[in-house]
Amino acid sequence: MKPTHLSPHLAGAEDDADDLGFAGNPDYLPASIEQAFPGHLIVIEGPDGSGRSTQLTLLAEWLEWRGFAVKTIGLKRSKLLSKDLDDLTRSNEMHLMTQVLLYATDLYDQIENLAVPALRAGFVVLADRYTLSLQCRAAVRSVNSDYLRNLYAYAPQPDLCLRLAVSPETAFRRLFSRKSVLNHWEFGGDLNLSGNVYDSFLQYQANMQDTLAGMGTEADYTAIDGDQPVSVVNQTLREALGPYLGLENIEYSPSDRLRNLWDIR
Amino acid sequence: MSKDETTRTRPYRGALCIVEGIDGSGKSTQLHLLHRWLELEGYRVYHTEWNSSPLVKSITRRSKKRRALTPFTFSLLHAADFADRCERQILPLLHGGYIVLADRYLYTALARDAARGCPMSWVESNYSFAPKPDLALYFRTPLEVSLDRILRGRPALKWHEAGMDLGLSPDPVESFKLYQGRIQKAYDKLADEGRLSVIDATQSVHQLQEETRRHFLNAINLRLYKGDA
Numbered sequence: 194m195k196p197t198h199l200s201p202h203l204a205g206a207e208d209d210a211d212d213l214g215f216a217g218n219p220d221y222l223p224a225s226i227e228q229a230f231p232g233h234l235i236v237i238e239g240p241d242g243s244g245r246s247t248q249l250t251l252l253a254e255w256l257e258w259r260g261f262a263v264k265t266i267g268l269k270r271s272k273l274l275s276k277d278l279d280d281l282t283r284s285n286e287m288h289l290m291t292q293v294l295l296y297a298t299d300l301y302d303q304i305e306n307l308a309v310p311a312l313r314a315g316f317v318v319l320a321d322r323y324t325l326s327l328q329c330r331a332a333v334r335s336v337n338s339d340y341l342r343n344l345y346a347y348a349p350q351p352d353l354c355l356r357l358a359v360s361p362e363t364a365f366r367r368l369f370s371r372k373s374v375l376n377h378w379e380f381g382g383d384l385n386l387s388g389n390v391y392d393s394f395l396q397y398q399a400n401m402q403d404t405l406a407g408m409g410t411e412a413d414y415t416a417i418d419g420d421q422p423v424s425v426v427n428q429t430l431r432e433a434l435g436p437y438l439g440l441e442n443i444e445y446s447p448s449d450r451l452r453n454l455w456d457i458r
Numbered sequence: 459m460s461k462d463e464t465t466r467t468r469p470y471r472g473a474l475c476i477v478e479g480i481d482g483s484g485k486s487t488q489l490h491l492l493h494r495w496l497e498l499e500g501y502r503v504y505h506t507e508w509n510s511s512p513l514v515k516s517i518t519r520r521s522k523k524r525r526a527l528t529p530f531t532f533s534l535l536h537a538a539d540f541a542d543r544c545e546r547q548i549l550p551l552l553h554g555g556y557i558v559l560a561d562r563y564l565y566t567a568l569a570r571d572a573a574r575g576c577p578m579s580w581v582e583s584n585y586s587f588a589p590k591p592d593l594a595l596y597f598r599t600p601l602e603v604s605l606d607r608i609l610r611g612r613p614a615l616k617w618h619e620a621g622m623d624l625g626l627s628p629d630p631v632e633s634f635k636l637y638q639g640r641i642q643k644a645y646d647k648l649a650d651e652g653r654l655s656v657i658d659a660t661q662s663v664h665q666l667q668e669e670t671r672r673h674f675l676n677a678i679n680l681r682l683y684k685g686d687a
Contacts, residue, residue: 277517288545290587294538301530343583
């Protein structure tokens with residue numbers, strides 16, 4: 194670990210070790226409770242097949258074009274754990290709390306090593322899903338919501354949280370436009386919802402939406418209709434982001450490289 | 459009333475006995491002897507160690523080697539390791555009516571993460587799924603005794619073992635001393651709160667084992683654990 198992670202208080206003074214944080218007086222905090230970063234944390238939530246990743250790719254290009262430095266974080270992307278999490282997910286060996294805690298490790302690694310330094314440096318940090326998705330996924334599997342709230346208590350609050358709401362049917366169609374089989378996690382295979390994978394998928398997506406809606410009161414997010422074509426959704430996202438970043442003109446059309454994304458339905 | 463005060467009503471038939479103490483306190487030797495004794499007497503018993511999940515252990519080892527961990531990710535990775543053992547080892551054994559002996563338990567996490575400055579309520583809550591031990595013994599030695607035991611037999615201390623990531627001292631031995639001191643203080647505090655029973659670990663190995671067995675027999679009704687479940 195780099196010494197910069199240590200507060201001067203922790204690094205020097207042995208006398209202060211009497212407290213040891215036991216009295217709820219922490220020496221170390223992952224900088225995430227700093228009130229005002231010069232940068233902006235923008236979170237896009239939404240299920241697989243909601244067009245989330247497509248939109249993030251387009252938003253990143255738009256923002257760079259308009260002169261904003263962008264850093265992207267997401268689930269299972271940390272330098273620390275992404276590969277291991279891939280392997281473990283495939284091996285199906287992780288039980289519930291193990292998975293919850295490893296995903297938390299993965300996110301905090303990105304928060305501390307990528308997001309917070311970028312936010313301090315004035316970047317726009319785009320999160321391709323964040324604490325809400327993870328909390329939701331665990332809550333659907335009956336992990337206590339207070340437990341989850343505490344777990345992510347030191348993740349920086351998003352400046353803007355946008356949620357792509359999508360009908361299960363659209364999500365289903367989009368998933369099969371880019372892959373040949375559904376994976377276990379996409380249809381909630383561990384929950385034994387139905388022997389019929391299509392029904393299981395619909396039910397799982399509905400359960401996730403309900404849980405997310407239930408969390409909506411505490412997480413201040415805006416729902417966006419993700420069933421619409423990519424270009425329309427992107428316009429809506431730019432309309433939400435533009436004023437926030439002080440951009441009056443939010444016009445954009447993708448570069449040739451990303452043109453193919455524009456026409457996804 | 460302490461947080462770990464037991465109601466004697468558990469959702470499982472098994473019994474959980476855990477030991478804590480700083481490196482060199484002799485706790486592992488004592489737990490090993492307790493294990494051997496129970497095994498040889500024909501009781502259903504299982505021995506488990508800290509940081510030994512087959513899924514997480516290698517990740518932790520590699521991350522430590524790369525010095526890639528912050529106090530938060532250090533804490534969370536150890537919690538994940540513990541969760542895996544809880545879910546697939548400790549809880550099934552307890553439900554199956556075994557005596558589970560754990561060399562280090564969540565108090566190790568509380569003490570080490572506290573020494574690293576993590577917010578304690580956060581760590582406590584992250585471990586709140588842990589079953590409450592029927593017996594939690596804290597092998598206490600004066601710091602110099604354990605330091606002497608450890609440092610005499612071992613030329614090189616590992617980075618995290620010496621607590622080098624805390625930035626307490628650039629000298630590994632000095633850092634180790636300060637780090638162990640912090641952990642000792644954290645254990646003492648847990649003992650004051652009634653969550654750990656203190657054993658004076660300066661006694662001889664044999665005396666200590668007799669005392670350990672006395673504590674064990676007071677806390678655990680051995681007759682329930684004879685033979686097959």
